[in-house]
Amino acid sequence: MDGFSGLLHGFGVALTWYHVTLMVVGVLLGILVGVLPGLGAPNGVSLLLPLTFTMDPVSAIILLTSMYWGALFGGSTTSILFNIPGEPSSVATTFDGYPMAQNGRATEALSFAFLSAGFGAIVGVLLITALSGWVTQFALKFSSPEFFGVYFLAFASFVGLSGAPPLKAAVSIALGFSLAAVGMDSVSGSLRLTFGFDVLLAGISFLVAVIGLFGIGELILTIEDGLKLDGIRAKITPRDVLRTAAQMPKHWATLLRSSIVGCWMGITPGGPTAASFMSYGLAKRFSAYRANFGKGEPDGVIAPETADHSAGTSAMLPMMALGLPGSATAAVMLGGLMIWGLNPGPMLFVERPDFVWGLIASMYLGNVVAVVLVLATVPLFASILRIPFAIIGPLIVVVCFIGAYTIAGRPFDLWLALAFGALGYAFKKLDYPIAPLILAMVIGDKAEDAFRQSMIMSKGSLTIFWSNPLVTSLMLLGLVLLFWPLIGAMIQRLRSARA
Amino acid sequence: MVARWQAELGMAAFLAVIGVITITGALEYGVGWSPSGPEPGAFPFYMGIIVLVASLANGLRAALPLLRPGLWAERPFLKPEQLRLVLGFTLPIFGLVVASLMLGLYVGMALYLFGTLVFQNRYPVLKASLIAGAAPVFAYFLIERTFRVAMLKGPLEAWLGL
Numbered sequence: 004m005d006g007f008s009g010l011l012h013g014f015g016v017a018l019t020w021y022h023v024t025l026m027v028v029g030v031l032l033g034i035l036v037g038v039l040p041g042l043g044a045p046n047g048v049s050l051l052l053p054l055t056f057t058m059d060p061v062s063a064i065i066l067l068t069s070m071y072w073g074a075l076f077g078g079s080t081t082s083i084l085f086n087i088p089g090e091p092s093s094v095a096t097t098f099d100g101y102p103m104a105q106n107g108r109a110t111e112a113l114s115f116a117f118l119s120a121g122f123g124a125i126v127g128v129l130l131i132t133a134l135s136g137w138v139t140q141f142a143l144k145f146s147s148p149e150f151f152g153v154y155f156l157a158f159a160s161f162v163g164l165s166g167a168p169p170l171k172a173a174v175s176i177a178l179g180f181s182l183a184a185v186g187m188d189s190v191s192g193s194l195r196l197t198f199g200f201d202v203l204l205a206g207i208s209f210l211v212a213v214i215g216l217f218g219i220g221e222l223i224l225t226i227e228d229g230l231k232l233d234g235i236r237a238k239i240t241p242r243d244v245l246r247t248a249a250q251m252p253k254h255w256a257t258l259l260r261s262s263i264v265g266c267w268m269g270i271t272p273g274g275p276t277a278a279s280f281m282s283y284g285l286a287k288r289f290s291a292y293r294a295n296f297g298k299g300e301p302d303g304v305i306a307p308e309t310a311d312h313s314a315g316t317s318a319m320l321p322m323m324a325l326g327l328p329g330s331a332t333a334a335v336m337l338g339g340l341m342i343w344g345l346n347p348g349p350m351l352f353v354e355r356p357d358f359v360w361g362l363i364a365s366m367y368l369g370n371v372v373a374v375v376l377v378l379a380t381v382p383l384f385a386s387i388l389r390i391p392f393a394i395i396g397p398l399i400v401v402v403c404f405i406g407a408y409t410i411a412g413r414p415f416d417l418w419l420a421l422a423f424g425a426l427g428y429a430f431k432k433l434d435y436p437i438a439p440l441i442l443a444m445v446i447g448d449k450a451e452d453a454f455r456q457s458m459i460m461s462k463g464s465l466t467i468f469w470s471n472p473l474v475t476s477l478m479l480l481g482l483v484l485l486f487w488p489l490i491g492a493m494i495q496r497l498r499s500a501r502a
Numbered sequence: 503m504v505a506r507w508q509a510e511l512g513m514a515a516f517l518a519v520i521g522v523i524t525i526t527g528a529l530e531y532g533v534g535w536s537p538s539g540p541e542p543g544a545f546p547f548y549m550g551i552i553v554l555v556a557s558l559a560n561g562l563r564a565a566l567p568l569l570r571p572g573l574w575a576e577r578p579f580l581k582p583e584q585l586r587l588v589l590g591f592t593l594p595i596f597g598l599v600v601a602s603l604m605l606g607l608y609v610g611m612a613l614y615l616f617g618t619l620v621f622q623n624r625y626p627v628l629k630a631s632l633i634a635g636a637a638p639v640f641a642y643f644l645i646e647r648t649f650r651v652a653m654l655k656g657p658l659e660a661w662l663g664l
Contacts, residue, residue: 054645170563174557177556180545181546196523196528198527223588223592401598405607405653414602421596421599455539
């Protein structure tokens with residue numbers, strides 16, 4: 004089943020009252036976690052995931068993805084009204100969104116943000132609809148070396164392109180893989196890296212890591228900044244929205260460029276945060292009103308929002324087709340898929356078309372639902388942020404620990420969540436990237452299996468990674484990206500030597 | 503005041519130790535080749551090597567300013583007032599974990615919320631009690647009744663027969 008017929012089937016799955024209700028609940032919960040400091044999309048989804056273990060996978064993924072869309076929208080709301088990015092990926096939205104709000108154009112800024120975000124999301128889903136059949140066909144040709152090549156490429160791009168110090172990114176990734184190896188090894192049955200501690204036998208859950216690293220770590224950072232909430236009040240009327248919507252076509256170039264940037268960064272695991280910054284930078288470079296950027300230029304809101312959301316949605320494509328998540332949140336969902344007993348990768352399209360196409364159809368619907376809901380509920384959610392942090396902060400802490408416990412019902416996980424919280428805080432302050440650590444924890448076993456299988460196929464020779472054109476190009480591209488910081492520096496030096 | 507380079511150096515040292523622990527743990531299970539493919543320790547072994555080597559490099563970079571004083575030395579990582587805020591937030595969380603492990607999460611969260619509201623933020627006792635009392639009840643109905651997931655319980659729940 005592919006393309007159109009698959010999508011029609013998917014709409015049949017997604018358009019039930021139950022699923023639409025789940026979308027609404029998911030989006031509202033998502034906006035809530037997006038608005039609250041310290042609770043973002045990755046750990047919002049992590050907190051909700053244990054509660055979906057008993058649900059049908061299609062319903063569960065619709066709930067979780069809707070929460071993701073909601074969180075992306077919620078993050079933009081606080082960026083514009085409070086100058087506090089609810090999500091790392093909406094940092095770039097504060098640059099022009101908050102100045103616009105200060106100049107009395109809050110409604111306009113919010114409408115621009117939500118409409119362009121919706122546009123970006125739909126472009127992302129359209130891309131998924133168009134490409135998924137092709138990517139799956141392509142991925143069905145993969146065997147273990149090719150899968151290892153894809154993983155290698157993904158992590159190499161984190162080292163080379165993410166903007167974080169390359170050596171720190173490398174530490175994050177390798178640490179994530181090491182943490183994934185803790186506990187019973189599924190192949191040999193050996194109890195690796197447990198050092199005789201019984202609590203480590205079942206391994207370290209990536210969900211606890213997400214809750215600690217993103218949730219508690221983020222909260223500590225918020226506290227340290229001496230949080231003061233200085234929000235701008237905004238009420239959105241349908242007429243304001245329509246007036247802003249009428250201006251949207253004027254910004255077609257920014258919308259289009261940002262969607263392309265977003266889709267690219269979503270499919271290659273650059274993620275929404277990198278996408279929004281890159282898109283903002285490009286919009287500034289190409290704009291005729293460059294001097295207005297940072298002072299409240301609509302393009303400065305449209306560009307990061309469009310890219311953020313198109314990256315968020317298109318990250319679902321590699322997650323489903325290759326088992327390779329394009330963002331931290333997608334990584335959490337990928338872990339969820341495995342917990343629900345699904346096997347992410349090209350076979351998913353063959354074995355569970357109802358799941359795949361139901362999800363894709365729900366992404367169309369969910370994003371439309373999200374735009375409508377977020378426009379309708381901005382005043383409500385903005386008022387939540389006016390509750391003193393003295394109450395909100397400890398409540399979020401409690402929610403994080405309840406979430407950590409409900410994952411597996413293990414008291415030890417409370418200590419782990421606290422430890423990961425401290426680590427997350429230190430990592431953030433010292434520019435160690437966190438997303439690749441989570442990605443490595445989630446796909447650690449799969450990457451290791453791919454490596455082991457390849458080695459068995461080749462009887463221990465690394466040359467298997469150069470054995471056919473496909474895997475060779477994957478590995479070559481990966482190596483180029485891995486050493487990109489060095490290559491880039493060398494090119495610079497050559498250029499300046501010539502000049 | 504904690505300077506940035508001190509924090510960088512501390513983190514690099516911590517991660518290098520983690521790398522060494524990973525390597526020794528991996529060596530237990532063999533890192534070479536067996537008739538059934540790579541031995542179980544091989545993959546973690548190489549990951550440990552990456553953590554160790556990259557952390558040593560990061561540590562070296564952090565230590566460089568020591569040779570040229572005045573270069574980065576002034577860059578702060580944590581000012582005293584920030585340290586106070588951070589500790590004021592994290593120490594009660596530590597208390598929450600200890601209390602929850604001894605008394606269950608419901609009692610733990612009630613004590614934690616009450617404590618932070620009254621002693622840190624000077625909330626009136628009545629208002630704080632209301633919030634601290636309502637949170638566990640809400641959590642109980644949401645988690646255990648609606649989603650049917652068991653929570654960490656202590657002696658109070660046993661006495662109440664929940």
